[in-house]
Every structure is written in C-alpha cells, then in structure tokens.
Amino acid sequence: MSDANPQEYEARRANLVEAEAANWLVQRRDWRNWSEEDQTKLDAWLAESLAHQVAFMRLEALLGRTERLRAIKPSLRRVGNVWSPLLFRAAVGLSLVAVIGFLTAKYLFGSEYALYQTAVGDREVLSLGDGSQIELNTDTTLRLSREKGQRSAWLDRGEAYFQIKHDTRHPFVVIAGENRITDLGTKFTIRRFSSRLEVTLLEGRARLDTNQAGQSASTAELNPGDVATVRVGHISVTRKNETLLADTLGWRRGILMFRYLTLAEAASELNRYNRTQIIISDPAVARLRIYGAFAANDVAAFADATEAYFKLHVKHNDGLVTLSR
Amino acid sequence: MVDNPDSKNKSADAHGQGAGMGAPEAESWFVREVLPLEAALMQFLRHNWRNESDVGDIRQDVYMRVFEAARHEIPVSAKAFVFVTARNILIDRVRRERIVPIEAAADLDNHEAISDEPGPDRSLIARDELRRLNAALERLPKRSREAFLLLQVQDLSRREIAARMGIAEKTVNAHLSDAVRALADIVYGEPPDMKAKP
Numbered sequence: 001m002s003d004a005n006p007q008e009y010e011a012r013r014a015n016l017v018e019a020e021a022a023n024w025l026v027q028r029r030d031w032r033n034w035s036e037e038d039q040t041k042l043d044a045w046l047a048e049s050l051a052h053q054v055a056f057m058r059l060e061a062l063l064g065r066t067e068r069l070r071a072i073k074p075s076l077r078r079v080g081n082v083w084s085p086l087l088f089r090a091a092v093g094l095s096l097v098a099v100i101g102f103l104t105a106k107y108l109f110g111s112e113y114a115l116y117q118t119a120v121g122d123r124e125v126l127s128l129g130d131g132s133q134i135e136l137n138t139d140t141t142l143r144l145s146r147e148k149g150q151r152s153a154w155l156d157r158g159e160a161y162f163q164i165k166h167d168t169r170h171p172f173v174v175i176a177g178e179n180r181i182t183d184l185g186t187k188f189t190i191r192r193f194s195s196r197l198e199v200t201l202l203e204g205r206a207r208l209d210t211n212q213a214g215q216s217a218s219t220a221e222l223n224p225g226d227v228a229t230v231r232v233g234h235i236s237v238t239r240k241n242e243t244l245l246a247d248t249l250g251w252r253r254g255i256l257m258f259r260y261l262t263l264a265e266a267a268s269e270l271n272r273y274n275r276t277q278i279i280i281s282d283p284a285v286a287r288l289r290i291y292g293a294f295a296a297n298d299v300a301a302f303a304d305a306t307e308a309y310f311k312l313h314v315k316h317n318d319g320l321v322t323l324s325r
Numbered sequence: 326m327v328d329n330p331d332s333k334n335k336s337a338d339a340h341g342q343g344a345g346m347g348a349p350e351a352e353s354w355f356v357r358e359v360l361p362l363e364a365a366l367m368q369f370l371r372h373n374w375r376n377e378s379d380v381g382d383i384r385q386d387v388y389m390r391v392f393e394a395a396r397h398e399i400p401v402s403a404k405a406f407v408f409v410t411a412r413n414i415l416i417d418r419v420r421r422e423r424i425v426p427i428e429a430a431a432d433l434d435n436h437e438a439i440s441d442e443p444g445p446d447r448s449l450i451a452r453d454e455l456r457r458l459n460a461a462l463e464r465l466p467k468r469s470r471e472a473f474l475l476l477q478v479q480d481l482s483r484r485e486i487a488a489r490m491g492i493a494e495k496t497v498n499a500h501l502s503d504a505v506r507a508l509a510d511i512v513y514g515e516p517p518d519m520k521a522k523p
Contacts, residue, residue: 013382014385014386015381015382017385018381022502022503022505023498023502026476026483026498026505027498029501030482032482033482033484050392050393051385051389054355054385055385057355057392058360058513059509062505062508062509063477065458066458066477066508240480241480244480259478260474291459
C-alpha cells in the first residue's frame with residue numbers, strides 16, 4: 001500500500017485529516033478564545049476538501065452527543081407526551097391560573113398589582129401589552145405593576161424568563177428581594193433560591209443592583225452569557241457558553257439537563273417540579289454523579305435511569321420515591 | 326432556547342463549499358442516519374479487508390462518497406446506500422491492487438442480508454446512551470479523560486486546563502484531540518453493549 005498512487009485516494013490521509021479535524025474542534029470548543037478570524041480559517045479548511053468536512057462532521061456530532069444528551073429522540077418524545085405543543089398552547093391561551101391570580105390581586109391590592117402564581121409542575125407565559133413576555137417556571141410568584149407607564153415586576157418566589165421589549169424612557173425593572181434588575185433591552189432569567197439569587201443574561205444588556213440592609217450597595221453590568229449570583233448582598237459574575245445557557249432554559253421545554261450533577265442536586269431540582277418527592281438518605285448514593293437530560297415532570301423516568309445505571313434500589317411509596325443501594 | 330435567526334444563518338454558511346444546495350439536510354441526515362451505522366460498517370470492512378491499517382481510510386472514503394451523493398439527493402435507505410458504497414469501494418480496491426482476498430469475494434455479495442428492519446427499541450438506546458458514554462469515558466487514558474471532562478463539563482478554557490493539570494497548553498490540545506477521536510471510535514465504531522438491562 002505504501003507505493004500507492006496519491007490521487008487515487010484522498011482518504012488515504014484519513015488519520016491525518018481526523019487529527020486536524022479534532023484539533024479544530026477542540027480549539028472551537030474553547031469558545032472564549034475563538035475569534036472571527038479563527039472561524040474564517042476553519043471555514044477555509046473545511047472548504048478545502050470533502051474529506052475535511054466529513055471528518056469534522058463526525059467528530060462534531062460526537063462532541064455534541066457528549067454535550068447534550070437531550071438531543072436523543074426518545075427523551076424528547078417522552079416530554080412531548082405530557083407537554084405536547086397542543087397542550088402547551090392551550091396552557092398559554094387560557095392561562096387559567098393567571099386569570100384567577102389576577103382577579104385575586106385586583107381584589108387584594110386594588111389596581112396596583114396583578115399577581116401571577118404557578119403551581120408545582122406548571123408553567124405560564126404572560127404576554128405584556130408592549131410585546132414583552134414573561135414565562136413563569138414551576139412554583140413561582142410574580143407581581144406586575146399596573147400603574148400606567150410603569151414597567152415593574154416583583155419576583156417573590158421561584159424562577160422566570162423575561163423577554164423584554166426595550167423602551168429607553170421606561171426601562172423594565174424586576175425586583176427580587178433586595179435586588180433590582182434593570183433591563184437595557186434583554187432576554188434574561190431570574191431564579192430565587194433560599195439563600196441566593198441567580199440572574200442569567202441571554203441577550204442584550206442589564207444592570208443588577210443589590211442593596212441588602214447592613215451591606216454596602218453594589219452593582220454589576222451584565223453582558224450576554226453572564227451569570228450573576230447574589231449572596232448576602234455580594235454579587236459574583238461568571239460566564240456560560242451557549243450550551244450551558246440553553247440548559248438554563250431547558251425548563252421552558254420541560255427538560256432538565258444534568259451535567260455530572262450529584263444525585264442529591266439532581267433530586268432537589270426535580271423535586272421543585274413534582275409533588276412526588278425523591279428521597280436519598282445514603283450519603284454515598286447522594287454523591288453519585290449523573291449526566292443526561294430528563295423530563296422535569298417524570299420522576300419515574302429519573303428513578304428508572306438511576307436504577308439501570310447505578311443499580312440502585314427504587315421504592316415508590318405514597319408520593320415518595322426512595323433511592324438506595 | 327434562545328431564538329436567534331442570525332446565528333442559524335451563520336452556521337449554515339459556516340461550512341464553506343458544503344453550503345451548497347441541500348447541504349444542511351445532507352449533514353443532519355449524515356449525522357442521524359449514517360454515523361449510527363459505523364459499528365456495522367467497521368465490522369463489514371474488517372471482515373472483508375485483511376489489512377486492518379487501511380480500514381480507517383476506507384471508512385473515510387465511504388463517508389466522503391456517501392455525503393457527496395447526499396448533497397445532491399438524500400438516499401432513500403441510508404443502510405443500503407452505505408453498504409453498497411462500501412462494497413463498491415472494496416471492489417475498486419481489490420481491482421486496483423490486483424489481489425483478491427478470498428473471503429471478500431463471497432462475502433461482498435452476502436452483505437445485503439443485513440436487514441433494514443428497525444433497530445433496538447429507541448428508549449433502550451436512550452437509556453443506554455448514558456451508560457455508553459460513561460463507559461467510553463472510562464476507557465480513555467487517565468490524562469485525556471481528565472482534560473476532556475474539564476473542557477466539556479467544567480467548561481474551562483485550554484489555558485485553565487493546562488494550569489489545573491500542570492502541563493503545557495500544547496499537551497492539553499493533544500490530550501483533548503485524542504479524547505475526541507477515541508470517543509468517536511468507541512461510540513460510533515463499536516457495537517453497543519446491550520447486555521446490561523435494568
């Protein structure tokens with residue numbers, strides 16, 4: 001084979017091509033250090049030959065698989081069973097919970113606020129008159145100001161995704177406890193945990209101000225990909241890549257993405273969405289790490305996976321699912 | 326997911342000459358229908374080609390021809406198309422090299438016995454995916470796996486990985502490339518291990 005005619009098989013260099021393709025992928029995966037110029041070079045390399053494209057495609061698909069198992073069809077289908085697009089549209093259209101919430105609010109607060117609440121496992125999309133939208137996740141309470149010309153919301157509990165139409169003269173403000181998020185034309189999520197607040201900015205810009213009693217006030221300007229965490233009046237900002245950002249919004253499609261999360265963390269996430277609660281008492285089991293996409297409302301599927309994967313013992317009993325060795 | 330029509334257009338353009346007619350469809354078809362056949366294809370190639378060191382090149386050649394054809398028109402049956410292509414390539418090679426591996430001649434005509442019936446239950450595959458990826462990860466050399474997990478799971482930059490592991494950035498690159506290639510060979514190239522069941 002060594003005296004082969006070079007033009008016969010472009011594929012003869014398969015090994016070399018594959019090494020180059022892997023190298024490109026790894027560089028691109030290091031997204032913070034990937035420039036427009038790099039992209040141009042990669043495009044040129046791909047355009048050079050079909051062999052390059054094919055090798056790149058194959059490794060790219062592999063990397064995608066390790067990155068997001070949610071692309072697997074069956075898990076999506078399973079989600080679809082419960083939150084089919086039709087059902088989802090109906091939920092948005094009727095917004096029953098929201099309407100009831102609104103009536104109560106009117107009664108309780110006069111015309112100052114509209115109150116919206118979602119039950120465990122539910123989601124709601126609120127369409128505001130100005131084209132903005134707010135999507136409430138499970139077990140969430142949000143109030144909207146009804147004052148004319150004032151665009152404010154109070155996230156009292158839970159998590160919400162905001163897509164705000166920017167209006168320079170009337171910035172949209174979300175207040176979550178001692179923290180205030182001011183949009184500068186944005187898409188962002190806010191989640192309240194018991195001891196911290198997390199703001200993830202997907203598009204545009206926003207400002208976060210925190211002013212907890214006894215602490216000095218601080219401010220952060222957020223750019224796309226930024227995740228700000230506020231703990232006792234202190235803000236820290238980290239960044240997420242597109243994949244991880246998409247994970248943050250998985251709940252909008254009813255999907256939770258766990259990337260090597262401990263079973264304890266994964267269970268507490270799932271427990272937010274379900275009345276059926278997962279219990280793990282063995283610390284060794286709680287420390288096991290799991291990777292995969294799960295339907296937020298399918299505790300049984302999650303339990304099955306741990307059973308199959310870690311050979312755990314699963315006990316269903318009266319609204320509790322216990323995982324043990 | 327964030328709606329961003331701009332970024333969609335960009336990724337469609339990002340494949341240079343591949344951005345021709347129907348390329349995105351061909352790509353997704355390739356990833357969805359062809360790559361999962363890799364284990365069977367490799368088995369077929371190994372069985373019909375004595376020189377193991379050529380198999381990677383032959384696979385590459387099969388993929389190129391299949392993808393090129395798909396850019397013009399997506400074949401009706403991926404499986405039939407891939408194996409017919411593989412068979413033709415092997416026959417070409419046999420002719421060119423004027424050696425006839427005896428076992429090949431008989432087998433090349435038998436491959437069509439490979440049925441087109443649906444594979445194993447999809448949900449089984451889904452559940453298996455977790456296990457498979459983890460098993461594949463465990464088989465990587467320790468340093469490669471470590472670097473790969475730092476990149477994919479912790480989302481560190483290559484510089485940060487180098488600092489964390491106390492090695493040069495160049496070595497990190499090598500570990501990462503090795504990891505990606507080895508994982509692809511395991512995940513696509515080996516038959517899935519279906520024996521572990523709940």
